[in-house]
Amino acid sequence: MTSVEVLVNNPAGLHARPASELAKLAKSFASHVIIEFNGKKLIAKSVLSIISGCIESGSLIKVSAEGVDEERCVQEIERFVKELDE
Amino acid sequence: MRIKGIAVSPGQALGKVVFIKTEEIAGTKQLIADDEISDQVQHFRNSVTSLSNQYNCSAEELFSSGKKEQAEMMELHHEILNDYTFIDRICSLIESGYGAVYSVRLALDEQLNNFAKIENPYFRERSNDLKDVATRLMYKLSELDYSEVKEIDYAAVLFAEELMPSVAINLDRRYIKGVVTNSGSSTSHSAILVRSMGIPTVMGCEDFSAVQEGELVFIDGQAGFVEYGLSERQIKDFTTEMIKQNKLDQLELSWAEQPTITRDNNKISLFANLINPKLLPAVIKAGAEGIGLFRTEMLYLDRVSPPGEDEQYLIYKTILEKMPNKPVIIRTVDIGGDKPCACLPVAKELNPFMGVRGIRLSLLEEELFKTQLRAILRASIHGNAMLMFPMVSTVEEILQAQELLARVKAELHSRRINFNQKIPVGIMIEVPSAAIMADILLEYIDFVSIGSNDLIQYTYAADRHNPQTSSLCSHFNPAALRLIKSTIDYCAQAGKLCGLCGEMAAEPEAIPLLLGLGLQEFSVNAALLLRTRKIISQIDYSQAAAMAEIAVKLPSAEQVAKLLQEFSSTVRQ
Numbered sequence: 001m002t003s004v005e006v007l008v009n010n011p012a013g014l015h016a017r018p019a020s021e022l023a024k025l026a027k028s029f030a031s032h033v034i035i036e037f038n039g040k041k042l043i044a045k046s047v048l049s050i051i052s053g054c055i056e057s058g059s060l061i062k063v064s065a066e067g068v069d070e071e072r073c074v075q076e077i078e079r080f081v082k083e084l085d086e
Numbered sequence: 087m088r089i090k091g092i093a094v095s096p097g098q099a100l101g102k103v104v105f106i107k108t109e110e111i112a113g114t115k116q117l118i119a120d121d122e123i124s125d126q127v128q129h130f131r132n133s134v135t136s137l138s139n140q141y142n143c144s145a146e147e148l149f150s151s152g153k154k155e156q157a158e159m160m161e162l163h164h165e166i167l168n169d170y171t172f173i174d175r176i177c178s179l180i181e182s183g184y185g186a187v188y189s190v191r192l193a194l195d196e197q198l199n200n201f202a203k204i205e206n207p208y209f210r211e212r213s214n215d216l217k218d219v220a221t222r223l224m225y226k227l228s229e230l231d232y233s234e235v236k237e238i239d240y241a242a243v244l245f246a247e248e249l250m251p252s253v254a255i256n257l258d259r260r261y262i263k264g265v266v267t268n269s270g271s272s273t274s275h276s277a278i279l280v281r282s283m284g285i286p287t288v289m290g291c292e293d294f295s296a297v298q299e300g301e302l303v304f305i306d307g308q309a310g311f312v313e314y315g316l317s318e319r320q321i322k323d324f325t326t327e328m329i330k331q332n333k334l335d336q337l338e339l340s341w342a343e344q345p346t347i348t349r350d351n352n353k354i355s356l357f358a359n360l361i362n363p364k365l366l367p368a369v370i371k372a373g374a375e376g377i378g379l380f381r382t383e384m385l386y387l388d389r390v391s392p393p394g395e396d397e398q399y400l401i402y403k404t405i406l407e408k409m410p411n412k413p414v415i416i417r418t419v420d421i422g423g424d425k426p427c428a429c430l431p432v433a434k435e436l437n438p439f440m441g442v443r444g445i446r447l448s449l450l451e452e453e454l455f456k457t458q459l460r461a462i463l464r465a466s467i468h469g470n471a472m473l474m475f476p477m478v479s480t481v482e483e484i485l486q487a488q489e490l491l492a493r494v495k496a497e498l499h500s501r502r503i504n505f506n507q508k509i510p511v512g513i514m515i516e517v518p519s520a521a522i523m524a525d526i527l528l529e530y531i532d533f534v535s536i537g538s539n540d541l542i543q544y545t546y547a548a549d550r551h552n553p554q555t556s557s558l559c560s561h562f563n564p565a566a567l568r569l570i571k572s573t574i575d576y577c578a579q580a581g582k583l584c585g586l587c588g589e590m591a592a593e594p595e596a597i598p599l600l601l602g603l604g605l606q607e608f609s610v611n612a613a614l615l616l617r618t619r620k621i622i623s624q625i626d627y628s629q630a631a632a633m634a635e636i637a638v639k640l641p642s643a644e645q646v647a648k649l650l651q652e653f654s655s656t657v658r659q
Contacts, residue, residue, distance in 0.1 A: 009396045015208060016215075016275075017158050020165040046171040047162070048216065052200050054209040058394040085400070 002074045003064040010084035014055040018084050023047040025080055031067025033077070044077070089291045091266070093310030094277045097286035098328050099263035100304050100321070101243035103297055103314070106253070111224045113187030120183075127177055130186040133226040138167055144255075155282055156255050159215075159275055163252065166219045172197065187227050194220040205428075206389060211274045218250040238262065243303050243312070245294055251275040259283050264305035266291055266312050288312055341616040342373040348601065348627040356619055357413070357609040359587055363401055366408055368612040373619075376413035378535060378609020379474075379587040380405065382458065383421050392429040392454055398461035406469030413470045415535065415585075415609075416462050417514065418455065420444040420476035430454070439549075444477025444514075449486050459494045466506035473509055474535060479517040484530045512583075516540035521569040525576040535609065536573055538588030542566040561590045562646035567599070567638050574604045585609055595650040597621050598657070602634025624657050 008014055014022060026033045026044035033044035037059060043049040044063070055061060061081075065073040118126060141164035148157035166172070172193060179189035194217065201213035225231070243264035244257075254276040257265075265280055270289035280287040286307030297303065297314045304313040304324045313320065346356040357378030358369040369377070385393045385401065393401075406414055421427050422435075422443020431451060435441035448455035462473055475487050491511065498505055515521050516537030524534065538561065543550045545566045548558035570586070577584035585607030590596045592610035597618065600608070610618050633653050640646050 007394075009394065009400075011393075011397050011401060012208075016162050016212060020162045023165055023169070043171060046169050047165045048169045048172060048197060051209060051212050052197075052204065054204050054206050056206060056209075056389055056391065057397045058391050 001064055001066045002070040003062055004074050004078050005060055005062050006078045006081045008055055008057060008059045008061060008081055008084070010086055011057050012086055013057045013059065014050055014053070014061075014081075016051070017086070019050040020047050022050060022077065022080060025077060026073070029065065029067070029069050029073040029076075031065040031070045031073045033063065033065045033073060036062040036064065087296070087315045088311050088313050089266075089288075089294055089297075090311045091288040091291035092270075092272060093308055094270070094272045094289045095265075095281040095285055095287035096308040097264075097284060098304070098306050098308070098324075098331060099241070099243065099286050100302060100324060100328070101241040101263035103299055103301050103303055104238060104242045104244050105299055106244055106246040111187060111191075111221075111228055111230070113185050113189075113191055113224070115188060116185070117183040118185050123181055123183070126180050126186045130176060130180060130189075130227065133186075133223060134167060134173065137223060137226050138164060141167065148255075156279065159251060159255065159279075162215060163219050166216055167223065187224050190220055190224050190227065207271065208273055211271065214248075214270075214274050214276070215251060218252050221250065222252060243305055245297060249276040249280075249289075251279060254279040257283065257285060259285055264288075264303075264307065264312070266294065266305065268292070268294075339616065341619050342371065344373070344619060344623070346375065346619050346622055348622055348625050348630075350626045350628060352627045354601070354605075354622055355413075355585070355607040356615065356622070357415075357585065357587075357607060358612045358615055359609050360405070360612075363405055365612060366405060369615075370408065372612050372615040374409075374412075374612065374615055376415070376470075377405065377409060378415055378585050378607060380414060380416045381420065382417060383419050383427075386419055386421060386427055386429055390428050392457070395457050395461045395464075398458060399464050402462055402465035402471070403468045406465055406471055409469060411470060413472055415472045415474050415512070417474040417476055418445070418448055418458055418462075421447060422477075439543075445475045445483050445487060446477060448475075449483065449490075452490065455487075456490060456494050459491055460498065463494060463498055463505040463509065464503060466509045467504050471506065471509055472512060472533065474512045474514060474533075476514045476537075477517060477540075478513040478515075478527070479519045481523070481527060481530065484513065484527060488530065514587075515573050516544070518545050518569060521573050524573045525579070528576055528580045528582055531582075533583040533585070534573065534577060535585040535587050535607075536570055538566070538570065538586055538590040541569060541588070542590075545569060560643040560647070561593055561596045562599075562637075562643040562650065564638065564640055564643065564646060567603075567646065570600075571603050571634075571638050578604060583607060592618050594621055595647070595654050598625050598630045598653055599634055599637055599646075599650055601625055601627055602630030602632070602637075604631070629653075 023045055035042040035044050037053050037055055040053055042053040063074055063077050141160050145157045145160035175193045176189045179192055180186055197216055198213055201210055204210040238261050241263045242261055244262060245266045247268045248270060249265055249267050262285055265285055265287040267289045268291055270276060286305050288307055288310050302316055346354045355375055357376040358374035359379045360369060360377050361381050362384050402416060421430055422438050422441055465471060478484060510532040512531050512533035514537045515534050520527060542559050546558045548555040550556050550559035574584050586605055587609035591608040592614040637646050637649055
C-alpha cells in the first residue's frame, strides 16, 4: 500500500466539481483508493463518498492506494489536489 | 397580498403564475417475483446508460455554447449517476426483491440521511443535486417525461416546491420572468443558475396555496417578496416602477467610465465596499476607483475551521490582480458575539456590540491574527494593498497590532518571502473614543476610514436595528456630524487620507454634506456607486462647504435634514 498526506488548499475544498473530477481520476486506476479524513474512510472512486466527507479548504487528508498502479495513483491524486485553484 | 422569502436573485418582474408539479414517484414496496429480478436489474442498467448519455450530450452542448458553469453541473450529475457505490446499492436492493423504482427511492433516502448530517451548508446543499439525479432516474424507469418547462411562450413566474438544478438549467429567460419556491437556499446549484441567468428569484416562501394558476403576480428578487391578488391599480404602479428602474439602470451605466469630480472640478475618490470576492465583477463594471473596504469576515463564516494562510493569500491576490494600480483596503476580520462563527473562539456575551469584536478579538487570538497578516503581506506585492484594523478605540491597540505586524514582517523577511515593506496601515474610526483622539492616533497610522453606521450608534448609545431607538441613528445627528468633521479636519492637518465606508456615503442627501466637510474618499456598495458618482458631479464643492459649516452648528437632526433637503433641491434645479 502507498500513502501520502496532502493539504487541500483551494478555497472551495473538495466540493462539487473538484470532488467529481477527483472521483473520475481515481477511477482511471486499477488500485483501490481511500481517503482518510476526520476519522472517516472515504471511497475515492465515489463522488458521493467524497462530498459527504465535507473536506473543506485547509483540511489535511491521507490518500492511500493498494494495487498494481498504487504509486502512480497516489502521485497523480496528490498532484491533482495540490493544483486545484477554484 | 404579499409572500416573503429569501432574496436569491435580484430583479423585478410581472408574470403569470405557472405551477410546476413534480409528480412524486415512489414505486411500490411490493416485492417482485424472482424471475423478474434479472429483468429489473437490466431495465435499471439500461436506464442509467440512457440517462448518462443524455447528461454527456447536454454537457457538450453547454460547453460549446460557452455555458461553462452549467456544463460543469451536468458533468457532476453524470458522475453522481455513475457512482458505483450508489449503483451497487440499488442493484442489491433489486436483487433482494424490490422493484427498480422503489430501490432507487430507498438508496436515495439512505444517502439523503447521510447528507443531512453534514454541518457545512455548501456541502449539504449537494444533496439537492443527488435528489435531482435520482428523480430523473425514477422518471426514466417509469418511462415518464421529466417535467421541463418548455412550452411556455409568455411572461411567466414559476412556482414550485423546489427548483431542481436540471430544470433551472433549461429555463428560457425570454419567457421565465421569475421563480418562487418553498425550499431552497441561496447557496444551492439552482440559486447559482438563476442568478447567472438574471432571473429574479425568491426561495424559502412559507405557503403559496392561495396563489391562483394563471394570475398575474409581481416578483421582487432584491427585496425578496412576491405580490399576488393584484388590483388594476397595483399592476399599474408596479409597471411604472419597473420602467423607472430600467431607465435608471440605463442612465447610471453611462457614468461607469467617468471620473468622479465635483462641478467645480475637485477630484474625489469613489471606492466600492466588497463583502464577497464573487461580487468583484459588479464592482469593476461600475467603475470603482478602488476597494474602500474589503470585509474579510465573510471568509470565516459558515465553516468549522478558519481559512488557512494560503487560502486567504489566493483570495487577496485575486482581488489585487483584478484591481490593477487601484487601492484595495483589506480590513482584518471584524467578528464578535453578534455574528455566530463556528471557526472562531467567540464567547457569547451579554452585550456583543460592546464586547470582544474587531481588533479586540484579533489581539486576543494572536495566531489567527498573524495568519491573516501573513496572507495580506504576501499578497501585497500583487497590487496596491492597504491594511486596516477595525474597532480600534485606543493608542495601545494600534501599538500592539503594529508590533505583531512588525513580527510577522521580520518572520517573512527571514524566510525570504517578498512583500511590500511599506504597506499603508490604517484604522476604522467607528468608536467615539477613536474619533475624539484621532489627532493623536494619526501619529501612528497612514490613513483612516470612518465607519459611520457604528460611529453614530455608539455616539448615541442607540441600537440602529431596534425600531424604538433607530430614529436616534439618523445620519444627520449633529453630535456624530461633529465627530466626523473633526476626524476629517485632523486628517487634513496631518496630510493623511480620510475615507468613509458606511451607508451614509451613498445617501443622496448626505453626500453634499460629506463633500462640504472635506471628505476625500467615499466607499459605497457597488449597486449605488454610479448614482453616487452622478450626485457628486452635480455638486459645487464651495457651496457644499458653506452649507456644511452651517449644518454642524444646528441643534437637531431634524434641522440638519431640512437644510440638506433645501440644498439638494437647489442642486436639482
